[in-house]
Amino acid sequence: MDTIFALATAQGKAGVAVIRVSGPEARIVGEKLSRKSLPSRGMTFSRLSDSHGDLLDEALVLSFTMPDSFTGEDTVEFQCHGSSAVVSSILQTIEETGLARIAEPGEFTRRAMDNGKLDLTQVEGLADLIDAETEAQRKQAQVVLSGGLGKLADRWRSDLIRAASLIEVTIDFADEEVPVDVTPEVTDLLNGVARDLKREIDGVSIAERIRDGFEVAIIGAPNVGKSTLLNALAGRNAAITSEYAGTTRDVIEVRMDLAGLPVTLLDTAGLRDTDDHVEGIGIKLAQERAEAADLRIFLAEQDEILDVEFKPGDLRFLPKADVRVSSEGAISGKSGQGVDELVTHVSMTLKDRSAHTGIATRTRHRDALRRSSDSLARAMEHLHDGPEFYDIVAEDVRSAIRALELLVGRINVENLLDEIFSSFCLGK
Known part of the structure; x- marks a missing residue:
C-alpha cells in the first residue's frame, strides 16, 4: 500500500x-x-x-x-x-x-x-457534510455520517438472516416433521422490515430536498412585481426590473438560507399570450419550473386565472400593495408589505414537510431500499402459498439482504465508488 x-x-x-x-x-x-x-x-x-x-x-x-x-x-x-x-x-x-x-x-x-x-453511506454523509450550507443540511449529514443508516441496515439484515435461517430449516427437514411452525415468526420479521423500508423510502424525496434545496417559484402575469419581490427576498438586485412587460424571459434563480433550510427562489417569466418566439420559450419554461417547484407564490388579482395549478401550501397575494387603495391581502417587494408574512408561511410549510424525512437521503439509497422491499413483497406472497414454495421465499429473502449489503457498500460497488470519491477534494 x-x-x-x-x-x-x-x-x-x-x-x-x-x-x-x-x-x-x-x-x-x-x-x-x-x-x-x-x-x-x-x-x-x-x-x-x-x-x-x-x-x-x-x-x-x-x-x-x-x-x-x-x-x-x-x-x-x-x-x-x-x-x-x-x-x-x-x-x-x-x-x-x-x-x-x-x-x-x-x-x-x-x-x-x-x-x-x-461504510458507503457514511462516506456519502461525509460528502454531504462538507457541502452543507444550512443547519438542516448539517444535521441531516451528521446523522448519516454517524452511521445511522448503516445501523438500520444491519438491524434489518439481522432480522432477514433470522427469517431466512428459519425457512432454510424447514427446507432442509422437508422429509421430517418440524416441531414448530416457523411461518408466524417469519411473517413478523418480514413485515417489520418491510414497514421500516417503506418509511425510509417515503422520506427520501424530502431528504433529497434538504440536501439539494427546496424550490419556490414566484409566478404571475408580466409586470406585477415578481422580480422586485425576488430582489427583496434576496436582499440584493438579483433580477432586472423595469416598467416594461416581458423584461424577465428566463428563470432567474437565487439560493438562500430560509429558517435553516436551503431554498432556491425562482423568478419566472410573466405568464401571458405572446407572439414573441423567445418570450414564448421563457413562458413555457416558467410554467414547467413552476409546476415542478415545491411551493408557488402567486401574484395575481382575485379574478385572474393563471395557467399553473394552485397546490396545497401555495400562497396567493394581490400584487403591488404600495400602489393600491386597499392593501389587504397584497404584497409589495418595493415597500416590504407582506414580505414577512410570506417568509413565515414558506418557512413553516417547508419545515413541516421536512419533519417527515427519514435517514436515507439519496436516490441510490431509495433504489437499494426499493429492491429490498420488492424482494420482501415477493417473499411474503410466496410464504403463504405453502411449504412447497419455501425455496423461492428463501431466495427472495436473500435478494433483500443483498440489496441492503449494496446499500452500505459491501458488494458490487466498485464503479459507484469511483464516481463518489471523484467528487472529493485531494485532502479528503
Missing part, C-alpha cells in the same frame, strides 16, 4: 493549514521533516526542515498509529501556517523524500472505507 499525502484544508491563504500523510511510511516522512522521533500517538511541536536543513516552518505535528486514525492507517498531520508558499514548500519536501505520492481525490476517505472505518 502506497503512502499518500495532500493538503487537507482549503487552498489559499489562511491562518492554519493541515497537510495529511497516510500509509506505512507516514511516520518516517514526519520524522524526516521534523528531524526527531515522533510519538506513536500524540502531538509535538517541530521545526520542519527540507533535505538541506533549511527551515520550512514551525508546526504542530500529530501522529496516529493504525488503526486509530481516520484512514485506519499510520497517519501524520502537519498543522502549519496557511501561507501558500509554506504549504507548497512542505508538500514539495514530502514528495522529494520519495516515500509518498500525492493522493487522488477522495483517496483518504476511500482508505477509511476499505479499512472498515466508514
Whole structure:
C-alpha cells in the first residue's frame, strides 16, 4: 500500500493549514521533516526542515498509529501556517523524500472505507457534510455520517438472516416433521422490515430536498412585481426590473438560507399570450419550473386565472400593495408589505414537510431500499402459498439482504465508488 499525502484544508491563504500523510511510511516522512522521533500517538511541536536543513516552518505535528486514525492507517498531520508558499514548500519536501505520492481525490476517505472505518453511506454523509450550507443540511449529514443508516441496515439484515435461517430449516427437514411452525415468526420479521423500508423510502424525496434545496417559484402575469419581490427576498438586485412587460424571459434563480433550510427562489417569466418566439420559450419554461417547484407564490388579482395549478401550501397575494387603495391581502417587494408574512408561511410549510424525512437521503439509497422491499413483497406472497414454495421465499429473502449489503457498500460497488470519491477534494 502506497503512502499518500495532500493538503487537507482549503487552498489559499489562511491562518492554519493541515497537510495529511497516510500509509506505512507516514511516520518516517514526519520524522524526516521534523528531524526527531515522533510519538506513536500524540502531538509535538517541530521545526520542519527540507533535505538541506533549511527551515520550512514551525508546526504542530500529530501522529496516529493504525488503526486509530481516520484512514485506519499510520497517519501524520502537519498543522502549519496557511501561507501558500509554506504549504507548497512542505508538500514539495514530502514528495522529494520519495516515500509518498500525492493522493487522488477522495483517496483518504476511500482508505477509511476499505479499512472498515466508514461504510458507503457514511462516506456519502461525509460528502454531504462538507457541502452543507444550512443547519438542516448539517444535521441531516451528521446523522448519516454517524452511521445511522448503516445501523438500520444491519438491524434489518439481522432480522432477514433470522427469517431466512428459519425457512432454510424447514427446507432442509422437508422429509421430517418440524416441531414448530416457523411461518408466524417469519411473517413478523418480514413485515417489520418491510414497514421500516417503506418509511425510509417515503422520506427520501424530502431528504433529497434538504440536501439539494427546496424550490419556490414566484409566478404571475408580466409586470406585477415578481422580480422586485425576488430582489427583496434576496436582499440584493438579483433580477432586472423595469416598467416594461416581458423584461424577465428566463428563470432567474437565487439560493438562500430560509429558517435553516436551503431554498432556491425562482423568478419566472410573466405568464401571458405572446407572439414573441423567445418570450414564448421563457413562458413555457416558467410554467414547467413552476409546476415542478415545491411551493408557488402567486401574484395575481382575485379574478385572474393563471395557467399553473394552485397546490396545497401555495400562497396567493394581490400584487403591488404600495400602489393600491386597499392593501389587504397584497404584497409589495418595493415597500416590504407582506414580505414577512410570506417568509413565515414558506418557512413553516417547508419545515413541516421536512419533519417527515427519514435517514436515507439519496436516490441510490431509495433504489437499494426499493429492491429490498420488492424482494420482501415477493417473499411474503410466496410464504403463504405453502411449504412447497419455501425455496423461492428463501431466495427472495436473500435478494433483500443483498440489496441492503449494496446499500452500505459491501458488494458490487466498485464503479459507484469511483464516481463518489471523484467528487472529493485531494485532502479528503
